[in-house]
Amino acid sequence: MEGGDVVTKVIDARDLSARAAELGAALTQDYHGTKPVFVTVMSGALWFVADLVRQVDLPVEVDFLMLNRFGEGGRIRIATDTATALTGRDVILVEDIVDTGLTLTVLRKLIAEREPASLKTVALIDKVPRRLVDVPIEYRGFEVGDEYLVGYGLDHRGLYRNLADIWAVLDLEAFQAAPDALARVALTGS
Ligand code: IMP
Numbered sequence: 001m002e003g004g005d006v007v008t009k010v011i012d013a014r015d016l017s018a019r020a021a022e023l024g025a026a027l028t029q030d031y032h033g034t035k036p037v038f039v040t041v042m043s044g045a046l047w048f049v050a051d052l053v054r055q056v057d058l059p060v061e062v063d064f065l066m067l068n069r070f071g072e073g074g075r076i077r078i079a080t081d082t083a084t085a086l087t088g089r090d091v092i093l094v095e096d097i098v099d100t101g102l103t104l105t106v107l108r109k110l111i112a113e114r115e116p117a118s119l120k121t122v123a124l125i126d127k128v129p130r131r132l133v134d135v136p137i138e139y140r141g142f143e144v145g146d147e148y149l150v151g152y153g154l155d156h157r158g159l160y161r162n163l164a165d166i167w168a169v170l171d172l173e174a175f176q177a178a179p180d181a182l183a184r185v186a187l188t189g190s
Helices: 013-030 046-053 102-112 172-177 181-188
Strands: 007-011 037-042 061-070 075-080 090-098 118-127 139-144 148-150 166-169
Touching: 013 046, 013 139, 037 046, 037 102, 046 061, 046 090, 075 102, 090 102, 102 118
Parallel strands: 037 061, 037 090, 090 118, 118 139
Antiparallel strands: 007 166, 061 075, 148 166
């Protein structure tokens, strides 16, 4: 697999870090005087939330939930819930990618039922052209096109979350045929 033909780097680790700092500064200002809880959607958003919260200069809590997709329509439910009770809290949902927007729509509804004091979303990546349902994203890291992305928490069949940068897959067939090649390109540049 030729790295350049099949995958291309789209967001550099330094840009990811700089954007986390900008978003962290905005959250520090907007949530001044409160103690928000960052509810992280596992597993993809784990890398992002770790960088983000270290840039927030407030007393914050960080919690996690895991989703499960089931049934033909890919219905979503919370498989592993937060340890924190969210009623009356300022909740900041942390997502890796908003693609069609369906996941975030369902999740916001499920969290809203718990009557938090406020509910906002931070999404690292907004795949704008793929959106099927309009859903609020109050803070976004980067807007991208419709390429499949991996790295910095984003996976393809469980792989590539450990890459420091974010890569777009240009040729999905070649990529799937040589699943080890991206790691080689990403880690060694060859
Ligand atoms: P949505 O419900 O279509 O908005 O899908 C959102 C979820 O799909 C994200 O939280 C990711 O888990 C997954 N996803 C969507 N696009 C990508 C991608 O390019 N790379 C990795 N995961 C993705």
